[in-house]
Amino acid sequence: MLSLSPAKWARILVPIAAGLLLLAAACGGDDDAGGTENGIADTATPTAPAPADEIQSQPDSPQEVVDEVTEAVDGVLQTAAGDNFYTLNNLKVPLNEMTTIEIVNEGTAIHNMRIAGPDGEWNTDDDSVSDPELISGGATGVLEFTPTLAGKYTFRCDFHTAEQGGVIVVG
Numbered sequence: 649m650l651s652l653s654p655a656k657w658a659r660i661l662v663p664i665a666a667g668l669l670l671l672a673a674a675c676g677g678d679d680d681a682g683g684t685e686n687g688i689a690d691t692a693t694p695t696a697p698a699p700a701d702e703i704q705s706q707p708d709s710p711q712e713v714v715d716e717v718t719e720a721v722d723g724v725l726q727t728a729a730g731d732n733f734y735t736l737n738n739l740k741v742p743l744n745e746m747t748t749i750e751i752v753n754e755g756t757a758i759h760n761m762r763i764a765g766p767d768g769e770w771n772t773d774d775d776s777v778s779d780p781e782l783i784s785g786g787a788t789g790v791l792e793f794t795p796t797l798a799g800k801y802t803f804r805c806d807f808h809t810a811e812q813g814g815v816i817v818v819g
């Protein structure tokens with residue numbers, strides 16, 4: 649019969665347990681080796697950086713774009729949000745200049761404005777978003793937009809993504 653003290657048993661068993669944990673960690677590292685994300689094979693290269701000289705394909709505006717083009721005047725452009733739409737949503741701003749877009753919330757719901765940015769994707773680092781990001785009914789938000797790439801960008805309201813949006817032509 650072995651007569652080891654608990655302390656001696658610990659000296660033997662702890663290194664064994666640690667070794668097993670290391671082994672388990674080493675074997676667990678192959679989970680994402682299949683080149684898939686959410687079960688969808690990444691045949692394209694979605695992580696490739698956008699070319700620096702042109703904007704990527706933009707999402708469709710969720711709201712019908714009005715014919716009337718609203719241009720920035722002296723760096724300021726104003727539109728309004730109702731429930732749930734923009735009154736003016738066919739905007740035009742100059743390239744390489746900061747335009748302050750004022751969004752007057754004439755509705756009662758919370759609205760805002762988010763521009764998809766050159767990558768044409770929502771909720772990425774190159775988006776431009778109004779300040780505040782939640783514009784209460786009756787309040788006004790501002791979005792400072794300084795585009796360095798010409799093209800037609802899409803914007804939308806984060807709270808009504810299926811119905812409230814528009815386009816901004818740059819250049």
Ligand SMILES: [Cu+2]
Nearest residue numbers: 759805807808
């Ligand atoms: Cu909205």
